Amino acid sequence: MTVEQRIRLRRQQRRAAAIHNTYDHDWETYLTLGYLRFTPGPSRQRLTDWAWNTGLTRFFTRRAGITFDARGYYGMAYVGLNFTNQTRFKVSQYELMAGPTYRIYVQPKYSAAVRFMGGWALGDFTGDTNGYGSICDTPSGVCTNSNQYLLYHDGSTYAASAALLLDYNLSPALSFRVAPEYFFTGFGSTTQYSRGFTIGLAYRFGKQ
Numbered sequence: 001m002t003v004e005q006r007i008r009l010r011r012q013q014r015r016a017a018a019i020h021n022t023y024d025h026d027w028e029t030y031l032t033l034g035y036l037r038f039t040p041g042p043s044r045q046r047l048t049d050w051a052w053n054t055g056l057t058r059f060f061t062r063r064a065g066i067t068f069d070a071r072g073y074y075g076m077a078y079v080g081l082n083f084t085n086q087t088r089f090k091v092s093q094y095e096l097m098a099g100p101t102y103r104i105y106v107q108p109k110y111s112a113a114v115r116f117m118g119g120w121a122l123g124d125f126t127g128d129t130n131g132y133g134s135i136c137d138t139p140s141g142v143c144t145n146s147n148q149y150l151l152y153h154d155g156s157t158y159a160a161s162a163a164l165l166l167d168y169n170l171s172p173a174l175s176f177r178v179a180p181e182y183f184f185t186g187f188g189s190t191t192q193y194s195r196g197f198t199i200g201l202a203y204r205f206g207k208q
Contacts, residue, residue: 065101099115
């Protein structure tokens with residue numbers, strides 16, 4: 001072997017060892033903060049939701065695993081003028097989801113993965129309305145059809161998420177993560193198509 005070939009081989013060996021030390025873990029957990037643009041009621045303008053998000057991924061290979069995810073979103077809904085003389089109300093929602101995660105690109109210092117999840121969502125849209133419920137867009141406060149409700153009814157529905165996970169490795173076990181995301185829920189017998197992201201830390205443990 002020439003000198004150049006030996007140098008190239010050593011570089012390949014170091015790279016392979018770094019990838020093994022970083023990604024060949026059985027488990028990964030994460031704790032992030034989130035941002036979401038969400039519609040809180042029929043024909044309402046989108047609000048800004050802030051979130052906590054945590055989860056656990058079980059990897060079966062270097063690239064493929066199953067993720068279990070929990071999160072909560074909190075925002076202030078603007079509903080416009082109405083008979084209550086209040087225009088803004090606190091709303092929140094909570095989700096439990098699970099689904100596959102797959103790393104599509106790995107390097108010693110950074111990686112990219114896709115994640116698809118589905119599960120259950122619980123919405124609290126009327127807890128801040130002082131007993132007025134979902135509030136009707138009528139002078140009398142009585143709704144004659146579903147389009148007159150300003151906020152969705154409280155209750156549970158489906159939730160789904162499609163995200164791109166971008167990790168920058170601070171060490172073989174710890175990475176800084178940014179995850180742009182499409183988020184879907186079914187409150188009010190309609191589908192909310194929301195966009196946002198999460199940002200925080202991911203920690204890997206348990207060697208394969």
